Amino acid sequence: MTTLSEHIVEIISDSGEGAQKCGQSLGSIAAQMGYGVWTTEIIPAEIRPPARSVAGGSGVRIRIGSGPVTNGGDETDLVVAFNEQVLLGRVRAKELKSNCIILLENMWRGHADPTIAAAYVETYDRLVAAGYRVHEIPMEQECRALVADGRRGKNMFALGMLCGIYSLDLKLAADQVVQTFGKKDQHVVEANLRLLEAGHRWAAANLDFCYGIPAIGSTEPQIVVNGNTALALGVLASGMEICAMYPITPATSASHYLSDVFEQVGGIVHQAEDEIAACAFAIGASYAGKCAVTITSGPGFSLKQEGIGLAVMGEIPLVVVNVQRGGPSTGQPTKTEQGDLMTAIFGSHGDAPKVVMAPATIEDCFYSIITARRIAETFNMVVVVLSDATLATSQQPFPRPVFSESWMAPPVDQSAVPERARPYDWDATTGLAHRFVPGQPGGMHTLTGLAHDRDSHVAYDADSNEQGLRARSLKLAALQKTLAAPPVHGDATGDLLVIGWGSTKGAIEEAVDAMRVEGHRVSSTHLRFLQPLPPGIKEIMQGFEQVMTVESNWSDDPESAIIDDPNRRYSALAMLLRARYLVDVDCFSEVRGQPIRPSAIRRVISRKLERVSGKVATS
Amino acid sequence: MSPMSATECLLQMCDERFELEDYQSGVPRWCTGCGDNAILAAVQRLCRDEGLRPEKTVFVSGIGCSSRFPHYMRTYGFHGIHGRALPIAEGVKMARPDLTVFVNTGDGDCCSIGAAHWIHAIRYNMNLTVFLHDNQIYGLTKKQASPTSPVGTRTNTTPRGSYLEALNPLTVTLGVQNVSFVAQAVDWAPELLYDIVKAAYHHKGLSFVRIVQRCPEWMPKLLDPWLHDPGRVQLLHHRNGLLPGAGSVKVYTNQLEHDPSDINRAREIASNTQVVPVGILYRNPEVPCYEDLIGSDKLRTADVTRAGLNAELDKHTVWPRESHA
Numbered sequence A: 001m002t003t004l005s006e007h008i009v010e011i012i013s014d015s016g017e018g019a020q021k022c023g024q025s026l027g028s029i030a031a032q033m034g035y036g037v038w039t040t041e042i043i044p045a046e047i048r049p050p051a052r053s054v055a056g057g058s059g060v061r062i063r064i065g066s067g068p069v070t071n072g073g074d075e076t077d078l079v080v081a082f083n084e085q086v087l088l089g090r091v092r093a094k095e096l097k098s099n100c101i102i103l104l105e106n107m108w109r110g111h112a113d114p115t116i117a118a119a120y121v122e123t124y125d126r127l128v129a130a131g132y133r134v135h136e137i138p139m140e141q142e143c144r145a146l147v148a149d150g151r152r153g154k155n156m157f158a159l160g161m162l163c164g165i166y167s168l169d170l171k172l173a174a175d176q177v178v179q180t181f182g183k184k185d186q187h188v189v190e191a192n193l194r195l196l197e198a199g200h201r202w203a204a205a206n207l208d209f210c211y212g213i214p215a216i217g218s219t220e221p222q223i224v225v226n227g228n229t230a231l232a233l234g235v236l237a238s239g240m241e242i243c244a245m246y247p248i249t250p251a252t253s254a255s256h257y258l259s260d261v262f263e264q265v266g267g268i269v270h271q272a273e274d275e276i277a278a279c280a281f282a283i284g285a286s287y288a289g290k291c292a293v294t295i296t297s298g299p300g301f302s303l304k305q306e307g308i309g310l311a312v313m314g315e316i317p318l319v320v321v322n323v324q325r326g327g328p329s330t331g332q333p334t335k336t337e338q339g340d341l342m343t344a345i346f347g348s349h350g351d352a353p354k355v356v357m358a359p360a361t362i363e364d365c366f367y368s369i370i371t372a373r374r375i376a377e378t379f380n381m382v383v384v385v386l387s388d389a390t391l392a393t394s395q396q397p398f399p400r401p402v403f404s405e406s407w408m409a410p411p412v413d414q415s416a417v418p419e420r421a422r423p424y425d426w427d428a429t430t431g432l433a434h435r436f437v438p439g440q441p442g443g444m445h446t447l448t449g450l451a452h453d454r455d456s457h458v459a460y461d462a463d464s465n466e467q468g469l470r471a472r473s474l475k476l477a478a479l480q481k482t483l484a485a486p487p488v489h490g491d492a493t494g495d496l497l498v499i500g501w502g503s504t505k506g507a508i509e510e511a512v513d514a515m516r517v518e519g520h521r522v523s524s525t526h527l528r529f530l531q532p533l534p535p536g537i538k539e540i541m542q543g544f545e546q547v548m549t550v551e552s553n554w555s556d557d558p559e560s561a562i563i564d565d566p567n568r569r570y571s572a573l574a575m576l577l578r579a580r581y582l583v584d585v586d587c588f589s590e591v592r593g594q595p596i597r598p599s600a601i602r603r604v605i606s607r608k609l610e611r612v613s614g615k616v617a618t619s
Numbered sequence B: 001m002s003p004m005s006a007t008e009c010l011l012q013m014c015d016e017r018f019e020l021e022d023y024q025s026g027v028p029r030w031c032t033g034c035g036d037n038a039i040l041a042a043v044q045r046l047c048r049d050e051g052l053r054p055e056k057t058v059f060v061s062g063i064g065c066s067s068r069f070p071h072y073m074r075t076y077g078f079h080g081i082h083g084r085a086l087p088i089a090e091g092v093k094m095a096r097p098d099l100t101v102f103v104n105t106g107d108g109d110c111c112s113i114g115a116a117h118w119i120h121a122i123r124y125n126m127n128l129t130v131f132l133h134d135n136q137i138y139g140l141t142k143k144q145a146s147p148t149s150p151v152g153t154r155t156n157t158t159p160r161g162s163y164l165e166a167l168n169p170l171t172v173t174l175g176v177q178n179v180s181f182v183a184q185a186v187d188w189a190p191e192l193l194y195d196i197v198k199a200a201y202h203h204k205g206l207s208f209v210r211i212v213q214r215c216p217e218w219m220p221k222l223l224d225p226w227l228h229d230p231g232r233v234q235l236l237h238h239r240n241g242l243l244p245g246a247g248s249v250k251v252y253t254n255q256l257e258h259d260p261s262d263i264n265r266a267r268e269i270a271s272n273t274q275v276v277p278v279g280i281l282y283r284n285p286e287v288p289c290y291e292d293l294i295g296s297d298k299l300r301t302a303d304v305t306r307a308g309l310n311a312e313l314d315k316h317t318v319w320p321r322e323s324h325a
């Protein structure tokens, strides 16, 4: 048995062949055994792509480590593929290590259709020649000895093999199978258990390798869900009662989950006729005293912008979740990107100050909703929560939350409004005003999206307009005063500081850790609040020779022929930091629809440090 | 203060009469002769007669001359954005079924920019009372063609006359699944307007009232043929519908007995553009309201939330194994 500190394994098949179920089960078993795991769904862009197509692979990628795993990591070490075409898709996407172990279903070699057989042989030969360690496995044949439909049983056979290869507890795996198929009848459960054991036996008898990863283990109960489920659980825990949405990838699964469970706690999911209506509906509910959430992705986020402006102007609390995907336009619906930061901050029209937060982990997805609701209602503001497709479709165990009543909104205030109180009695220092909610005697007024005075009367005079603008803006400053400086990962001083936001946290910190082990003086910090920016950032930056952001949105490559300082477009956060702190913040960005890998960040850090030391040497 | 007995409390409530002034706020800024004034008067009268508590009543509007309406009511109001009054009102009602919610929307607001919401609001059939202030023109933005402008209408965007046949808000509404109440009124027949507004208010479900509204500023002559010839107003009456007062019956002699449960007949009547049918075209109290179908019967208390959250977390929890201790 070879001992490893971590391995990346993936299971890939045509969609509908169960690779996803196999992978999710593997992740759960590993998590239960106390491994660090990060699972990522491999999703084809189409619902039912043709069988055996390069772009149609569906499955799961699991990074298993002895300690906590914070991101999907680099290339894959071992892959189980149900046909060579979906495997080719992964090879072409450069997802596999050059010496990756491939466990390949070999039924295609003797396929009745000669073109299929030939395609298989050709791919097999090429992969072997390229240095991949390919093991041909008669999965379907083995399964057919146990069940009538070998194709459908393959995924549990594969799970058994993987349990064998990674020395995972077969008893736990069996429990997992019972849990997965428990709702079906006993025959199904038994058949799958037989397949699991058969896979396990087969691996022991036929494969000449086997791994052990020492698990550090966790002593507390952990939750294993993806970021969208965590968001939905956050909505559940936050006390919000209404989620208004319109389906859009990759946000929809959060609403699917909510639709299933929200009613049990007195909530509803309203599927509106479009995102404009969803936003307006949520605004109506919030106005009436029950802060609501609307969940969407890029194109829907654009449609909501006018409504967001109304909520800003009327000072109506509102939580807007944008699970970012590749843009612009329909872009890459299933792929990840951090392209909406500027839209989130500057979206709508006129001066529309709103709060923008970005969860950085699966756990953050849960808590950020609770925080967002609370900020929205405390400051009567719009809070945008920027998640992305990476978080949406990845799982990472986190400590099981313990519910606190303080997470929930207080009951709707129906007390009488004191005489002469005004609906927008803006505090001169903080900009905050009380809000009168329908039902409160004496609080009657008409909320308007037009410029208004403290009585909520339409007012076009210069002073009223300016007072309103000032108050709405001051609230951001007031919130900023309550925020803490972000922690620095690594030393407080050094040659390079990497700044990130959102789902890149794990990869950035992993890269920074690796570079520090090699003796480099690099640290990182990660921003959860993008608007307002927390205090202390400038002071943190001052501890470093160089600062750069790492982001998953577009920036011009400074090496390109016509790109120079006056025309280079920087990544979103870099632009914000440059503008606010007058610091020469560089950026590295990748917009390839995939999470940025730690290895890519390591390379960038190396390059950057070389340049720094180069400069030092010549100066 | 000593606690009140139930009788005292009831007596006090009976005492609590509202006057018109309790619903009036500010001086309307509409042009003289604007039909919106008549609508405001009818609605304020309704609120008084029904004793609607001002703090429990919300008027939601979009943008347009007509959408200024909530500002002139001393109730809660929400003057929203162009076209989105209906989804905002739906959110209010969903969150707070205890509130009485009215919607004021213009023909541009409802039938153009907000058309998608209009169709779907009818289908949701939430318990809202919707007034379509149909002046057949864009008033606020200074005379552009609206979807309900008659073909040939000269406006600033159609100086040689509008090209398209007008959209008929009644037939459109009557064509949507789940429609439950459709009526039509004209601003210049205040008694009938009041009767219709009242019937709309009493209907449970979405009551849609198209009010033909004069815009003397931009369309001074448009409605003259109807105004000058009461015979072109077709008064709909039925014992299951509206029973107009003696005054109305005397003036509007073109009368038609119409049972508002008959949707096919309602569609026929609505399609006749030679006359303006006034009254209740369709009413079906049996159509369920969306808020009753979707609403959860659970109260969102901390205990319910804790139990629900923990039940969900249980499904996703991996417990530490003793062997790893």
Ligand SMILES: Cc1ncc(C[n+]2csc(CCOP(=O)(O)OP(=O)(O)O)c2C)c(N)n1
Pocket: B063, B064, B065, B066, B067, B082, B105, B106, B107, B108, B109, B110, B133, B135, B137, B138, B139, B140, B141, B146
């Ligand atoms: C998104 C948006 N587009 C355009 C406008 C400009 N606008 C304001 S009111 C209006 C039309 C008003 O017509 P109608 O709804 O019939 O109301 P009326 O003024 O006639 O009562 C338009 C186009 C706007 N406010 N918002």
Ligand code: SF4
Pocket: B029, B030, B031, B033, B034, B035, B036, B065, B066, B135, B139, B140, B214, B215, B216, B217, B218
């Ligand atoms: S422009 Fe027309 S609709 Fe607007 S207030 Fe004047 S008369 Fe009324």
Ligand SMILES: [Mg+2]
Pocket: B064, B106, B107, B108, B133, B134, B135, B136, B137, B138, B139, B146
């Ligand atoms: Mg109009």
